Amino acid sequence: MFIDLSRVPDEGQEVTLGVPAERLPLDKSELPLVDRVELAGRLERVDDVAFHLGGSLAATLELECVRCLEPFRLELDEPLDLLFLPFSVNVGPGKAGKPAENEERELKDEDLAVSFYQDDKIDMGLLIREQIYLALPMKPICRDHCQGLCPKCGTNLNSSSCNCAREAVEPRLASLKSLLKS
Numbered sequence: 001m002f003i004d005l006s007r008v009p010d011e012g013q014e015v016t017l018g019v020p021a022e023r024l025p026l027d028k029s030e031l032p033l034v035d036r037v038e039l040a041g042r043l044e045r046v047d048d049v050a051f052h053l054g055g056s057l058a059a060t061l062e063l064e065c066v067r068c069l070e071p072f073r074l075e076l077d078e079p080l081d082l083l084f085l086p087f088s089v090n091v092g093p094g095k096a097g098k099p100a101e102n103e104e105r106e107l108k109d110e111d112l113a114v115s116f117y118q119d120d121k122i123d124m125g126l127l128i129r130e131q132i133y134l135a136l137p138m139k140p141i142c143r144d145h146c147q148g149l150c151p152k153c154g155t156n157l158n159s160s161s162c163n164c165a166r167e168a169v170e171p172r173l174a175s176l177k178s179l180l181k182s
């Protein structure tokens with residue numbers, strides 16, 4: 001899944017991609033994608049070496065809620081607004097880590113994300129992986145007001161209730177109480 005940049009016409013080109021998640025070159029254990037990944041956008045030449053990709057990326061992930069520990073599906077629909085620059089391996093001393101040629105470039109839009117391409121090709125698998133990672137929530141929650149699990153008996157408070165739910169006691173306090181009883 002590569003886009004050959006040497007073939008992008010001056011007027012730009014449409015980029016559409018629809019792939020079943022299991023056909024993406026990604027490790028399912030690190031990025032639990034399900035269904036299809038859809039990308040729709042437009043690739044335009046900015047200058048001799050720079051390209052702009054605008055559009056959107058839609059994907060569905062199967063995650064585990066950090067509160068109730070139930071699996072749930074998260075639908076992502078992320079806007080794409082990326083500037084592609086050539087990745088240069090000829091990095092001289094004093095320029096460590098910075099791709100050459102690009103240092104002088106002034107980005108008009110500071111919010112524009114920059115990605116790099118190699119050998120005149122954009123690796124779409126890599127691009128999808130990168131963009132989904134950026135969109136992934138740090139603490140996924142199945143719904144806005146997930147009630148989570150009862151800290152005492154482990155009941156999922158979204159679907160049922162338990163007797164201990166109302167006087168939820170902090171674990172440390174609980175052990176203190178049992179000490180006092182003896």
Ligand SMILES: [Zn+2]
Pocket residue numbers: 065066067068069070141142143146147148
């Ligand atoms: Zn939940």
Ligand SMILES: [Zn+2]
Pocket residue numbers: 150151152153154155162163164165
């Ligand atoms: Zn309980």
